[in-house]
Amino acid sequence: MSTTYDPYAGSRETTEGRVYTVTGGDWDLTFADAQDQDRLVVNMGPQHPSTHGVLRLVLDLEGETVTKARVVIGYLHTGIEKNTEYRNWVQGTTFVTRMDYLSPLFNETGYCLAVEKLLGIEAPQRAQTIRVLVMELNRIASHLVALATFGMEMGALTGMTNGFREREMVLDLLEEITGLRMNHAYVRPGGLAQDLPEGAVDSIREFLRIFPKRVADFHRLLTGQPIWQNRLKDAGYLDVTGCVALGVTGPVLRAAGLPWDLRKVEPYLGYETYDFEVPTADTSDAWGRYLVRMAEVNESLKIVAQALDRLEPGPVMVEDRKIAWPAQLSLGPDGMGNSAQHVAHIMGQSMEALIHHFKLVTEGFRVPAGQVYVPIESPRGELGYHVVSDGSTRPWRVHVRDPSFVNLQATAAMSEGGMIADVIAAIASLDPVMGGVDR
Amino acid sequence: MTGPGDLERDEAGHDEATAPSGGFRKGAFGVSGSGDTSGFGGLVRVEPGGAVALHSTERPYGGWFDEVTDALIDAVGQSTYDAAVQRVLVDRGEITYFVARKHLLTLAHALRDDEALRFELCSSVSGVDYLDSGGPAVAPHRPRLHVVLHLTSMTYRRRIRLEVAVTAEDPHVPSVTGIYPTADWHERETFDMFGIVFDGHPALTRILMPDDWDGHPQRKDYPLGGVPVEYHGATIPPPDTRRAYR
Numbered sequence: 167m168s169t170t171y172d173p174y175a176g177s178r179e180t181t182e183g184r185v186y187t188v189t190g191g192d193w194d195l196t197f198a199d200a201q202d203q204d205r206l207v208v209n210m211g212p213q214h215p216s217t218h219g220v221l222r223l224v225l226d227l228e229g230e231t232v233t234k235a236r237v238v239i240g241y242l243h244t245g246i247e248k249n250t251e252y253r254n255w256v257q258g259t260t261f262v263t264r265m266d267y268l269s270p271l272f273n274e275t276g277y278c279l280a281v282e283k284l285l286g287i288e289a290p291q292r293a294q295t296i297r298v299l300v301m302e303l304n305r306i307a308s309h310l311v312a313l314a315t316f317g318m319e320m321g322a323l324t325g326m327t328n329g330f331r332e333r334e335m336v337l338d339l340l341e342e343i344t345g346l347r348m349n350h351a352y353v354r355p356g357g358l359a360q361d362l363p364e365g366a367v368d369s370i371r372e373f374l375r376i377f378p379k380r381v382a383d384f385h386r387l388l389t390g391q392p393i394w395q396n397r398l399k400d401a402g403y404l405d406v407t408g409c410v411a412l413g414v415t416g417p418v419l420r421a422a423g424l425p426w427d428l429r430k431v432e433p434y435l436g437y438e439t440y441d442f443e444v445p446t447a448d449t450s451d452a453w454g455r456y457l458v459r460m461a462e463v464n465e466s467l468k469i470v471a472q473a474l475d476r477l478e479p480g481p482v483m484v485e486d487r488k489i490a491w492p493a494q495l496s497l498g499p500d501g502m503g504n505s506a507q508h509v510a511h512i513m514g515q516s517m518e519a520l521i522h523h524f525k526l527v528t529e530g531f532r533v534p535a536g537q538v539y540v541p542i543e544s545p546r547g548e549l550g551y552h553v554v555s556d557g558s559t560r561p562w563r564v565h566v567r568d569p570s571f572v573n574l575q576a577t578a579a580m581s582e583g584g585m586i587a588d589v590i591a592a593i594a595s596l597d598p599v600m601g602g603v604d605r
Numbered sequence: 606m607t608g609p610g611d612l613e614r615d616e617a618g619h620d621e622a623t624a625p626s627g628g629f630r631k632g633a634f635g636v637s638g639s640g641d642t643s644g645f646g647g648l649v650r651v652e653p654g655g656a657v658a659l660h661s662t663e664r665p666y667g668g669w670f671d672e673v674t675d676a677l678i679d680a681v682g683q684s685t686y687d688a689a690v691q692r693v694l695v696d697r698g699e700i701t702y703f704v705a706r707k708h709l710l711t712l713a714h715a716l717r718d719d720e721a722l723r724f725e726l727c728s729s730v731s732g733v734d735y736l737d738s739g740g741p742a743v744a745p746h747r748p749r750l751h752v753v754l755h756l757t758s759m760t761y762r763r764r765i766r767l768e769v770a771v772t773a774e775d776p777h778v779p780s781v782t783g784i785y786p787t788a789d790w791h792e793r794e795t796f797d798m799f800g801i802v803f804d805g806h807p808a809l810t811r812i813l814m815p816d817d818w819d820g821h822p823q824r825k826d827y828p829l830g831g832v833p834v835e836y837h838g839a840t841i842p843p844p845d846t847r848r849a850y851r
Contacts, residue, residue, distance in 0.1 A: 537753075
């Protein structure tokens with residue numbers, strides 16, 4: 167029996183049948199080919215611990231210098247934009263929350279603000295304050311993951327374990343408030359799925375008391391460390407001109423020196439009434455982006471504290487019964503669901519309330535035809551929702567301008583001409599979330 | 606979404622020439638082809654300012670919209686502006702310029718570079734397929750594919766929208782990557798999802814779907830698959846053919 171030569175799996179015949187020996191070991195062959203040329207093409211990813219998710223990089227190398235960096239995406243494409251066109255307006259939140267899975271509450275809020283702009287309504291004051299509150303908690307969690315994975319990819323593994331450990335504190339809070347650690351579907355068109363549960367305010371205050379110390383610990387662990395500084399400084403350089411030309415926003419743009427934060431320049435949800443700073447750096451490199459994110463965590467803590475102070479009792483859903491979800495959610499013995507009171511009302515007391523509930527839940531409300539674009543400042547930059555309605559119970563089109571998608575384009579500009587090790591620093595400092603990139 | 610509703614619309618006697626010139630809704634209660642015998646199913650209601658409203662907002666537009674429009678006219682000249690901008694729509698505090706594709710690059714250049722305009726940042730480029738929304742049944746050569754550009758002026762803190770409509774038979778739009786390098790991936794995505802060809806793009810390839818994929822998934826007439834389920838060979842029909850409220 168003849169066998170063909172396969173460098174990956176040689177085989178031999180035995181009395182038990184053919185036995186394959188799976189080996190790598192083809193590097194010598196590859197290297198022999200490559201020795202005559204200076205150019206080596208290396209494929210990194212999509213399954214690679216340093217590429218920040220299912221991202222694939224095709225790098226042209228000359229020695230250790232990157233001459234060309236190409237980015238291949240799409241491995242996490244789930245067609246969420248198309249999916250929303252076949253669901254009603256409320257169901258949309260459960261889809262968009264799954265895109266950028268590290269900042270679900272920003273996705274929900276951006277989407278709901280767009281739907282509310284189309285409807286011409288505004289959520290009640292308490293709902294707006296709680297939205298700000300949960301978004302800023304979410305920003306802290308997201309930045310902690312950014313810093314943790316940054317640490318991991320740079321080889322500072324304690325940074326990773328610490329970052330994820332502190333993030334658990336925020337996720338516990340979000341779980342207490344919304345019922346879920348991720349993919350909350352907490353923000354709904356017109357308000358919120360439910361009010362803050364009892365005890366949540368105390369838990370958040372406790373968190374605010376402990377957390378500044380944890381941020382200081384993080385600084386003590388990484389910021390002063392010479393290896394950390396050497397790896398980050400001058401890596402992934404991109405100045406303001408480059409950022410604007412490539413559409414890069416968020417901490418990366420602010421680390422280049424431009425204090426462009428939509429919470430300040432185009433305020434929404436009353437951000438203009440909160441007292442906070444927009445941290446910037448002037449280094450335009452990975453080091454500056456690290457410092458900006460660390461500083462933003464502190465600013466978010468300030469906003470959370472202010473939001474807690476101004477929480478007034480009141481409704482968390484618009485009064486308009488044609489839009490508002492008929493019931494508030496509550497925790498029953500069998501899990502989260504419509505409140506027992508509401509179920510008793512529609513099942514036992516009012517036929518009209520039952521019909522109303524049924525129509526609103528199965529058919530949903532109608533949104534007047536038109537289109538809007540609503541941008542908000544997510545942890546990664548401008549998160550824009552372009553939502554088109556044709557006047558029916560479902561979106562005609564939802565396009566998401568995801569900051570990760572746009573920022574990732576800067577990879578080539580940041581890494582070509584540099585060392586291969588700095589490619590990792592550059593991508594980690596962009597903090598792309600592939601769920602948002604591929605949607 | 607084509608369905609039994611189209612039949613009603615044809616019976617209602619709307620051809621392209623006499624169709625209501627705005628976004629419109631059928632039926633008093635959104636009913637279409639559901640066996641509604643009340644007669645309200647054939648009702649057509651026009652919604653001014655709709656998603657695909659075909660009217661134009663009259664000047665003055667209000668606020669800074671007039672300032673930007675005047676600056677744009679100054680930058681490109683009245684005759685070019687008249688030829689380039691087919692109509693302008695102000696709705697919900699946002700301004701949309703509907704632009705003829707051959708003048709898109711002239712306008713984009715002026716919008717980015719003119720001192721009174723300074724739209725430095727191209728926030729987003731995407732597509733919308735207005736297959737049968739807000740108009741009569743799809744006639745061939747109807748400009749159903751819209752390219753939507755959202756431009757941001759960081760200097761003046763303003764946002765505008767440019768919209769270019771093309772037909773599915775001739776889906777060519779000039780690429781703005783030479784003016785806004787960030788449009789690179791946006792245009793690749795729009796090509797991938799809607800099949801709009803951006804002339805002058807450096808490498809217009811698919812970006813989210815696999816390279817060998819057939820068709821453009823976010824077009825409204827892209828066939829949707831049903832879900833096979835393991836129960837006596839049953840299937841769940843594609844979402845656009847399921848019984849549903851519209």
